[in-house]
Amino acid sequence: MLAVKIAGVGCYLPARRVTNADLESAWSLEPGWIERVAGVYERRYATSETTVSMAAAASRAALAMAGIDVAAVEAIVGASTAPQQAIPCTAALVQRELMAPDGASACFDINATCLSFLFALQHASHLIAAGVYRTVLIFSSELGSRSLNPQEPESAVLFGDAAAAVVVTRAAQNEPSAVGPALFRTYSSGAELTTVAGGGTLHAPNDPTTTPEMNLFHMDGPGVFKRAVRVVTPF
Amino acid sequence: MLAVKIAGVGCYLPARRVTNADLESAWSLEPGWIERVAGVYERRYATSETTVSMAAAASRAALAMAGIDVAAVEAIVGASTAPQQAIPCTAALVQRELMAPDGASACFDINATCLSFLFALQHASHLIAAGVYRTVLIFSSELGSRSLNPQEPESAVLFGDAAAAVVVTRAAQNEPSAVGPALFRTYSSGAELTTVAGGGTLHAPNDPTTTPEMNLFHMDGPGVFKRAVRVVTPF
Structure with missing residues (x-):
């Protein structure tokens, strides 16, 4: 166990609510289909928000809850599925958006798609426990609607837009907070089950053979479910 | 100091050499300009290689030098500027390309643009020292020519294509190898000096307002140099 705690949490939700009726109408789906199939009632879609603006709003809330000034943050970790832009990393852009002092923190992104936050929390916890950083800000900011x-x-x-952030610090000796061991395993035989084929070097945006569909999210839900059931039980 | 060592290194270079004369001719530059201004003689450009195939080739070489079977790798870390595709992370695709056993390793990418490898080495070293992983494979695979x-x-x-990889393991007590402390600081006031504006959520590939130029690398070299000189001296 690592003597580390989540000192504050924050989130940001875009104001725009998109109901199932909205999507069923727009995408010619049978009324009631979404709730029956997915169990989702509504989701939020960003309007003028960006990945960075949502991340910063969630981060401000987490810092306020922790009672920690942004100047005390020593690392900012982006843990989102998609970056704001290819270069620089999203964490660096969030440092600037938060008006954190230039050079006061190390900024980097960790990407493991949906598990990005959990990997980031593991890394932050170990780096804090080892004395590398005292205060780490982690955010996940998603514009899935794009x-x-x-x-x-x-x-x-299934997907909408939102951001969440946590502030991670060392826990005092008398605090019950701790981060326990984590175990991650990647089953890449299922790599084709959940993809965005574009957005990288293989089907780059300027490549004339890249189709718009390649830049959209694809998930073989039943395939993921079957694989997960088989893998999770022994895990 | 962490009792961690780089047990093997490997690299991959595409066969296609691109000389300064090639570029000076293609881009209507004065003969000799590139070597005078940049000090670069030639670079390699990929042909049929992908980010993942180059990463796997470099990784195989690093594993061979370390004398470690791919089945013993417990984490695979992508530390490149650009991913192969938006989902899943490049490390997961490299696990599959290496025919590493499904579920034997945790796969994730760390992105801090040019510093990705150094952050990845820091994280891997601390995670190994803490006993989370015994053997970590880190690769950087770049298709800058795209x-x-x-x-x-x-x-x-300045830029061409290549990949490099290292295998990181715990060092034995009698080995002199160790990883020393690292200090990273991000100066996001310079975030506009080196950019690829596209490739993320802000100027997404399917966004009709995204221009081809937004997907290209931009660097204000003199601006970066001036900033770096001012920052590095006190650092």
Whole structure:
């Protein structure tokens, strides 16, 4: 166990609510289908928000809850599925958006798609326990609505936009807080089950062979479920 | 100091050599300009290689030098500037390309642009020292040639394609190897000096307002140099 704690949490939700009725109408789905199939009632879509602006709003809330000034943050970790732009990393842009002092923190992103936050928390906890950093800010900021594929409604109805952030610090000796051991395992035989084929070097944005569909989220939900059931039980 | 060592290193270079004369001819530059301005003689450009195939080739070489079977790798860390695709992370795709056993390793990417490898080495070292992993494979695989801007020859002549990888393990008590402390600081006031504006949520590939230029590398070299001189001296 590591003597580390989450000293504050914060989140940001865009104001724009998108109901199932909105999507069922826009995407010609049978009324009631989304709630029946996905169990989702509504989601938020960003309007003028960006990955960075949402991350900063969530981060400010987490810092306020922790009672920690942004100047005391020694590392800022982006733990989102998608960056704001290819260069620089999103964490560096959030440092600037938060008006954190230039050079006061190390900024980097960790990406393991949906598990990005959990890897980031593991890394931050170990780096704090080892004395590398005293205060680490981790954010996850997602603009999933930008890459939905209406032709694949079973995944497209699931995702919206939001951000969350935590402040991680060392726990005092008399505090019960601790971070326990984590175990991550990647089963890449399922790499094709959940993809955005574009957005990187293989189907780069300027490549004339890149189609718009390649830049959209694809998930074989039943395939993921079957794989997960088989893997999670022994795990 | 952490009792950790680099047990093997490997690299991969595409066969295709691109000389200064090639670029000076293609981009209408004065003969000799590149070597005079940049000090670069030639670079390699990938042909059929991908980010993942280059990463795997470098990784195989590093594992061979370390004398470690891929089945013993417990974490695979992607530490490149650009991913192969937006989802999943490049490390997961490299696990599959290496035919590493499904579920034997945790896969994630760390992104801090040019510093990705150094952050990854720091994290891997601390995680190994803490007993989380015994053997970590880190790769950096870059296809910079895919996002060069010939309109900005002073940066476009600098970059080519290649991959490198290292295997990091715990060092035995009698080994002199160790990883010392690292200090990273991000100066985000310079965030506009080196950018690829596209490739993320802000100027997404499918956004009709995204221009091809946004997906190309931009660097204000003199600006970076001036900033670096001011920052590095006190650092």
